[in-house]
Structures are given as structure tokens and as C-alpha cells.
Amino acid sequence: MSTQMVIQLRDKESARSIHSAIEAYRDRLQASIARTQRRLAKFEQRYGVSTTHFLQTMTAEDLAEGDMEYVTWAGEAKLLAGLKEELAELADVHYQLP
Numbered sequence: 001m002s003t004q005m006v007i008q009l010r011d012k013e014s015a016r017s018i019h020s021a022i023e024a025y026r027d028r029l030q031a032s033i034a035r036t037q038r039r040l041a042k043f044e045q046r047y048g049v050s051t052t053h054f055l056q057t058m059t060a061e062d063l064a065e066g067d068m069e070y071v072t073w074a075g076e077a078k079l080l081a082g083l084k085e086e087l088a089e090l091a092d093v094h095y096q097l098p
Helices: 012-047 051-057 066-091
Strands: none
Touching (some): 012 066
16 A cells, blocks of 8 residues: 655745755665675674574674674664665655656
């Protein structure tokens, strides 16, 4: 099911500004995803396991720095999932500019 939202603006330039803001947000999400993936890759390289394996089987005791490292790695994984979800939502946005 799709939802349509109507935004009424004064002029065409305002519509272009809204479109540009959404595109800039999409770009920031993509940059954040890339940065988070790089952070996750460091953990994966350090321990020789994927993040999926880490989340499914490992505990803080399995990591050199214990709880703090576990929370950081798991937090980055959760952040990545949220960023990807937001980007996917934006992929379904369609514009009809004047």
C-alpha cells in the first residue's frame, strides 16, 4: 500500500529546494552506510568472522576488550541496519515536480 503526501509551496523554486534537501539526505545516508561498513570491516578483520557470525554466536568474553568492544560492534551493526532501512524507504519516494 502506498501513501501519497501533498505539500503545497509558494513557487517552483521551493519545490526544487525540497527535492534537493531529500537528495542531500539520501547522500548523507549513503555516506553513513559506507562509514559504518568500514567500522564493521575492522572488527571482522580483527576477529576473522562476519558481523552476522559475531551477533549470532559470540559474547563479550570472546573479544579482547570485552564488554565495551562487544557493545560497540553490536551497536555499529544495529546502526547499519537502521541506516539501510531509511535508505530503502527513500528509494520508494517518487516526485512529481511542477
